[in-house]
Amino acid sequence: MEAARAKLTRVLSRIFINNVNDKAQRAMRSGSSFDGLAKYSTSAAAVVKDYEDYRKSLYGDITHKALLVDAVGTLVAPSQPMAQIYRQMGEKYGVEYSEDEILRRYRWAYGQPWGRSRLRYVNDGRPFWQYIVSSSTGCSDTQYFEELYNYYTTEKAWHLCDPDAEKVFEAIKKAGVKLAVVSNFDTRLRPLLRALNCDHWFDVVAVSAEVRKSCTPPHQTHTHTLS
Template identity: 70%
Template sequence: MVLMATRTRFSQLFQATLNQKSLKTLGRSRHESISQRHFSSVSAAATDAEAVVGSRGVGLEIFGLKDYIDYRRALYGEITHKALLVDAVGTLLVPSQPMAQIYREIGEKYGVEYSEVEILTRFRRAYEQPWGRSLFYWACKRTINTLFRYVNDGRPFWQFIVSSSTGCSDSQYFEELYNYYTTEKAWHLCDPEAEKVFKALRKSGVKLAVVSNFDTRLRPVLRALNCDHWFDAVAVSAEVEAEKPNPTIFIKACELLGVKPEDAVHVGDDRRNDVWGARDAGCDAWLWGSDVHSFKEVAQRIGVQV
């Protein structure tokens, strides 16, 4: 009851800092859209309140707190989060070689003539195109397979991407390329200290999950890299039938771990998919490469020394 009252009081204080008078003084600054935001959790409110008032020299210190982590510890104790959610590609692991290089090298024997620059340009153009049929069609047919990129093994989507990127529709080329990205050779871990850090987190009672927009190859990839056992759960969009930034996939990850969203923090390299998506689900979120730069730093912010 005391903890609940404390949370409620902090939430009220932070919401008070975002009254209409304060927002009006911000004018046309990058924070003006905050006035329309519905805070889904105390942690989201605290983060945005700090961003708005902190930039004007008024922040968490007005509540006797030196920073946001101090705020979390005031609510939860020394360990600030019960669970850590981790993005896969770009955070936990990255391709060992540039994508365009692999597409070209494997494709040479199948007649691919585009340069790596051309392949990369065409890849980006294809990847950014809306995938599946229209929302109207989906609404009428009620079939999820027409909407998501990563459904089951993701083959239809990746066949489209490969042929669009290289101009080659040879099925043998696609199969060789597709299978390559299931092997250990195709990937390496972003942080060489990841295993040590994750062991320390789990020893301290922090649960771990991977949350990724990926097809069903993700689990074999994690096994190939011998890191699947580091995690208590894996929430992959192809299985959850929801892609980041949809909050559903983050909520599902929390359910798999047995924690509430407000007790979890997600770390990922994409501001829209990872940070905004996680916060919309009620989780805390840190941007990889900006808020945090290593898993050791993540652990320290949570309150676990490695």
């Protein structure tokens, strides 16, 4: 029954959208542009209202059953520029590149194909991030890498994008909407969310490195600084 309703919702959505688009085109072709667009505007509003009423008849006031959010750039963000951290931590290990040079080399390295797979992060992602760090800084020191890698699992390295995020997610949850973090990330995401005390906001945390599948198409993936 639920599957049938979901399918019907998708079909009606397409019908409503096509209906609006068709009426817009007819309005633009009409002899009286103003009159045509005015009629179109009224029709479009009616279509939207019809669809909203239909959804409400199925789900009540809840318009969505679930909300999926990405981690980096949506929920959390680095507290300092990546190149700054790489340089500061790397000074005692002999890193001499400027922050601009580190950033340039980082972007180049991140843009290179990673083996035969589109998935950069598998499990803890160490092999990939070791490659990124050494390529960005010219330093292959294991201790330097581990210091960077562990730093990006702490609350010092990250902050919430919105300080009022908890209130927002609580309100969404009270409305009966399920919440999930779905992110291209390695296995440090869960301890990071715990460190920021926001892991309990979500019903599900899906990590690409754990399921071994990219959570978004490659061109939509947010690059980040977890190393």
